[in-house]
Amino acid sequence: MRWTCAAGRGLLAAALIFAGSSVACSSTGGETHDSDGRGQLTLVTGGDITGYLRSVLDDWNRARPAEKVTLVELPEAADEVRAQMSTSLRSGSDRYDVLNIDVAWTSEFAAAGWLSPLNADRFPTKRFLPPVVDTATFGGRLHALPYVTNAGLLYYRKDVLDREGEKPPHTWAELERLAKTVAPKYGLDGYAGQFLPYEGLTVNAAEAVQSAGGSVLADEGARVTVDSAAARKGVAFLAGGVRDGWIPDKALTYKEEESRKSFQDGRLLFLRNWPYVHGLASRGDSKVAGKFGVVPLPGPDGPAAGILGGSNLAINANSRHKESAADLLSYLTSEKVQRRVLTEGALPPVWADLYGDPALVRQFPYLPTLRESVLAARPRPKSPRYEQVNLAIQAVVHDAMAQRETPEHAVERLARELETIVHQD
Known part of the structure; x- marks a missing residue:
């Protein structure tokens, strides 16, 4: 059941003040509800760094004051967001x-029965x-x-490669050769990704395994x-x-921001990171503004399988306002809002057509490369x-990278560890 205003006021206060909203309470101390699946909503998300979501x-x-949405922003750290969301849902x-969740949590939350299944025909998924x-x-x-959506990209120093008469790498062998031979000539480290033992290392490791033609789990987690x-x-x-030095030891402490900086x-010389880096690295205070390029991540024999x-966006299985929530999902995934996700939030949209829009490509020149990487x-x-x-x-791969x-x-x-996890009672 929904927390009453009295019970939830203390825990919600900081988040609601930050969100600039309040919870409407009835005279009995409980929040007001409609019986037709419609009413006011609360959307929970990790920290909205750009602030665009509030405007949306x-x-x-x-337009819909009777179905007003209160935005609750949790801390930016993904593990803390997941912990707070799962604690609330588990109870x-x-x-x-409505929950804005990392794509990797969908299977876990769905298997736990926390999410309300959606009617695919109601949304423009095609x-x-x-x-x-x-x-x-x-x-x-x-x-x-x-x-x-999001997919990793390879950022490279175009000025350096041009000076050497080299093209950006398309294979692991080319990446290794350039990182070993060109980077030291210019006093640069060769290559870095996100190699601290956290979610980012799981992503980098899974990319490497997939690109080599392997997998970690199959059958939705039932088989190792x-x-x-x-x-x-x-x-x-x-x-x-790391052993050969073209990945520096310090990269074993990098998350997204450390590697970007x-x-x-x-x-x-080379960086694996997400599209958000492009805008920041292009600013006037960046030492590489106008000096870098972006290509798909390399794999053993060509582009990686990233x-x-x-x-x-998901609907809480216990929400009393599922109809309003479904309408909100339709709104947030409409083409109009998806355009704002990109132009105001600098985040990659899920609408395919936007990646070929000439005006957007002029503003975000990495879009064709990103589309190729996402596909x-x-x-x-x-x-x-x-x-x-x-x-x-992350623990096992970090041990391997740390030699x-x-x-x-x-x-x-x-x-062995995954077999234990998969087959536990």
């Missing part, structure tokens, strides 16, 4: 009607980039709606498939880079126990 919701609230609370829809499905059903020659090849690519401050990032990407390993899977992957374990032994160990 303001337009909804002016059976209907405090949150207009979305096809791979993003897969992030929102579990057990053959649509449990969320793609809202923002990581013990393969392809997985060993992927882990060996990352571990070998290293590239943006002119200390790195990992889809982004977020999905080649796949979701992170799906599992009802995703958080345990995530922790196992504490060989790639062969690391993959064997990861397979």
